[in-house]
Amino acid sequence: MSTYLLDTAMPEARGTDGGARERLVVVGNGMASLRFLERLTEACPGCYDIACVGAEPQAAYNRVLLSSLLGGEIDEAATAFRGLDWYEAHGIRLITGAPVTAIDRENGLAIVGETHILPFDKLVLAIGSQPIRLPKPGMDLPGVITFRDLADVAAIRRAAVQHAKAIVIGGGLLGLEAATGLARLGIDTTLLHVMDRLMERQLDHEAAGLVKRAMEERGIKVLLGADTAAVEGEGRVERLRLADGTVLPADLVVMSVGVRPAVALAQDAGLAIGRGILVDDAMTTSDPRIFALGECAEHRGLVYGLVEPAYEQADTLARHFSGQEAAYLGTHLATSLKVSGLPVFSAGLVDTPADAEAVILSDPGAGLYRKLLLRDGRLVGAVFVGDIAEQSACKALIRSGEPAGDVDDLMFGRSAPQPLAA
Numbered sequence: 001m002s003t004y005l006l007d008t009a010m011p012e013a014r015g016t017d018g019g020a021r022e023r024l025v026v027v028g029n030g031m032a033s034l035r036f037l038e039r040l041t042e043a044c045p046g047c048y049d050i051a052c053v054g055a056e057p058q059a060a061y062n063r064v065l066l067s068s069l070l071g072g073e074i075d076e077a078a079t080a081f082r083g084l085d086w087y088e089a090h091g092i093r094l095i096t097g098a099p100v101t102a103i104d105r106e107n108g109l110a111i112v113g114e115t116h117i118l119p120f121d122k123l124v125l126a127i128g129s130q131p132i133r134l135p136k137p138g139m140d141l142p143g144v145i146t147f148r149d150l151a152d153v154a155a156i157r158r159a160a161v162q163h164a165k166a167i168v169i170g171g172g173l174l175g176l177e178a179a180t181g182l183a184r185l186g187i188d189t190t191l192l193h194v195m196d197r198l199m200e201r202q203l204d205h206e207a208a209g210l211v212k213r214a215m216e217e218r219g220i221k222v223l224l225g226a227d228t229a230a231v232e233g234e235g236r237v238e239r240l241r242l243a244d245g246t247v248l249p250a251d252l253v254v255m256s257v258g259v260r261p262a263v264a265l266a267q268d269a270g271l272a273i274g275r276g277i278l279v280d281d282a283m284t285t286s287d288p289r290i291f292a293l294g295e296c297a298e299h300r301g302l303v304y305g306l307v308e309p310a311y312e313q314a315d316t317l318a319r320h321f322s323g324q325e326a327a328y329l330g331t332h333l334a335t336s337l338k339v340s341g342l343p344v345f346s347a348g349l350v351d352t353p354a355d356a357e358a359v360i361l362s363d364p365g366a367g368l369y370r371k372l373l374l375r376d377g378r379l380v381g382a383v384f385v386g387d388i389a390e391q392s393a394c395k396a397l398i399r400s401g402e403p404a405g406d407v408d409d410l411m412f413g414r415s416a417p418q419p420l421a422a
Helices: 031-043 063-070 084-089 150-159 173-184 205-217 264-268 307-321 391-400 407-412
Strands: 022-027 048-053 092-095 100-104 109-112 116-119 122-125 129-131 144-146 165-169 188-193 221-224 228-232 239-242 247-249 252-255 259-261 277-279 290-292 297-299 334-339 342-348 357-363 368-375 378-385
Touching (some): 022 031, 022 116, 031 048, 031 307, 063 150, 063 173, 084 092, 100 264, 144 150, 150 173, 150 252, 165 173, 173 252, 173 334, 205 221, 205 342, 205 378, 277 290, 334 391, 342 391, 368 407, 378 391
Parallel strands (some): 022 048, 048 092, 122 290, 144 252, 165 188, 165 252, 188 221
Antiparallel strands (some): 109 116, 129 259, 228 239, 239 247, 334 342, 342 378, 357 368, 368 378
């Protein structure tokens, strides 16, 4: 039987009226967690006695910059958000490198590590997601690495020695970023994707073709329709075998085939679980004292794996905690990034449904592609490659559902280049 030690490192906190403040424990110290803490301390400074517990040894950092870090464009310091002094200045006790291992709902306790506990009146779960490993032979061999956090970047860079051959499995956002980062290091890199186009959730075939070309111009070999059968080697990775029998030599395999919500902690505590931790429009779980946000949360049947929805959820919860009326109604997803230096934007529908009209500008030679999808005069989707100047206007129209007006303004803008081929 374990003996737990009540954490009494901080004295009882009191509000301005002399009464004890509610004890708030935030589990997770990623981008969503920090956004919540920033907004809460802005809207309601000193309202809660806050402890934040993160499993990673670092305070919250910018995961969006991991590929730039991998490729040597920036150093680790450039990924940092807030220094430890910020947490201290806002009265937040930050505990890093110590995951919460259990939640005692009956007594309002969060168990940290093996022996320590934090009492809570309210608990926020911002524990993110876990990278998926394909259920194929050899995925546990040394040299098979996921691409998700700073520790993964360090492991990849150690394995990516001179003349190494790297294979990245997965042609989604993270896979493309991992391949680009490796290519910047001068590593012989091959990208495998089981689908017939890259980023199939965000791009149509023509846009995806431009992205593929940009990757290849950087020296990355791209194989589509490539179904991994097994990773093989004696004691560590030596090769990868595809379902069609093709064998590819490999010293390093980077797995980037998606993530799944981290639900084990909530499930063990008896909270309602679907694909993620079930929450309502106030981000409340099945226990009214416990809340969830970000990649671990499931809202109205959807689990989001992007930063923007996590930030919107964090903003909603901070308003709720500060006594304001707030409801999260879902997020219209949009993607805006650079792939090998090529700007890419996508929002709403990607492929053209039967009841919609597509207006397309295509100039493959210039690396320019724009597609607007219209239904009854309203914008329902947009895909831009090469020039994404009108992305804000497109996102606003898709979200509002207002009439699109003059499509030329969206397609060309005031200073956009005229089409060479339509």
